[in-house]
Amino acid sequence: MIEVKNLKKSFGDKTILNDVNLVMETGKSNLIIGSSGSGKTVLLKCIIGLFTPDEGKVVYDGMSMIDASKDEKKELRQQIGMLFQGSALFDSMTVEKNIRFPLDMFTTLTSGEKLKKVNEVLARVNMEGANKKLPSEISGGMKKRVGIARAIVLNPKYLFCDEPNSGLDPQTSLVIDRLIRDITLEYKITTVVVTHDMNSVMEIGDHIFYMYQGRKQWEGSNKEIIRSNDEKLNEFIFASDFLQDAKQMRMMHEEQDKKEPANV
Ligand SMILES: Nc1ncnc2c1ncn2[C@@H]1O[C@H](COP(=O)(O)OP(=O)(O)OP(=O)(O)O)[C@@H](O)[C@H]1O
Numbered sequence: 001m002i003e004v005k006n007l008k009k010s011f012g013d014k015t016i017l018n019d020v021n022l023v024m025e026t027g028k029s030n031l032i033i034g035s036s037g038s039g040k041t042v043l044l045k046c047i048i049g050l051f052t053p054d055e056g057k058v059v060y061d062g063m064s065m066i067d068a069s070k071d072e073k074k075e076l077r078q079q080i081g082m083l084f085q086g087s088a089l090f091d092s093m094t095v096e097k098n099i100r101f102p103l104d105m106f107t108t109l110t111s112g113e114k115l116k117k118v119n120e121v122l123a124r125v126n127m128e129g130a131n132k133k134l135p136s137e138i139s140g141g142m143k144k145r146v147g148i149a150r151a152i153v154l155n156p157k158y159l160f161c162d163e164p165n166s167g168l169d170p171q172t173s174l175v176i177d178r179l180i181r182d183i184t185l186e187y188k189i190t191t192v193v194v195t196h197d198m199n200s201v202m203e204i205g206d207h208i209f210y211m212y213q214g215r216k217q218w219e220g221s222n223k224e225i226i227r228s229n230d231e232k233l234n235e236f237i238f239a240s241d242f243l244q245d246a247k248q249m250r251m252m253h254e255e256q257d258k259k260e261p262a263n264v
Helices: 040-048 070-078 095-106 111-124 140-152 170-186 198-204 231-239 242-259
Strands: 002-011 014-024 029-034 055-060 080-083 158-162 190-194 207-212 215-220
Touching (some): 095 140
Parallel strands (some): 029 207, 158 190
Antiparallel strands (some): 002 055
16 A cells, blocks of 8 residues: 655645645555646656655555665665556567566576566566567567566566556557556556556546646546546546547446446
8 A cells, every 4th residue: 555645746936746645555556647737747756756755755555755764765666666658668678688677686586587587477468478579579569568567577566657558559558457457456566557548547447546736636436537526527537638538438337327326
């Protein structure tokens, strides 16, 4: 579980995050959504320790990141897997070397043990046998899968994904979303996803945080979001790329409700 408590962050006299409180549960996909400039990336960077908040705390399973010792921070960093926007693979390295990179950085495993781990995670993302391929030789969706394999190779307790579907077609996005959701459940990871994609919200949004002008404006599940009465959230849903999908989803759910009233 990750708890964000009374987090504040400003740059100069501009307040970016204003008293943000979130609880992100283990084994769940926690999504952060919001319009451009609402503070999602700054929030993510505060959570993973790339920015130091001006006030407040980020607590990882009872351990406050700010108050942690140097060794505790180092240990925590190893428990964090990161899927970057655009996958961020090393172009000159093969798939195998890309995935092995965190093992080389953080472990003293033998090369045989490392290869075993690489092959395990490659199989988990359905990319068996792709060891010797270069990033330039695989598709965007495959690159994301390699990025996920690299993010989970150290068995992280926490997984952060920044726009995991950027640049992917809807079908491939669905594959990536489901992979993130399944891995979150199987490995009992606390997963945090920053996204603009309504399909992801509906597919994997166990818990969604809607950020508006540096504050948490709304939170709830993917079932609740399409029935929300929050004006700002609805404006966001209906004014953005979410429009078509959201309308369709809302209609689908209304149809479903007529048949079987949902208890939410
Ligand atoms: N290092 C920085 N120094 C100064 N201002 C910053 C810095 N990083 C972000 N900001 C400002 O913080 C605000 C929030 O930015 P942030 O990147 O968190 O938005 P976002 O919600 O992630 O947007 P997007 O969806 O476009 O990525 C913006 O006004 C941005 O200019």
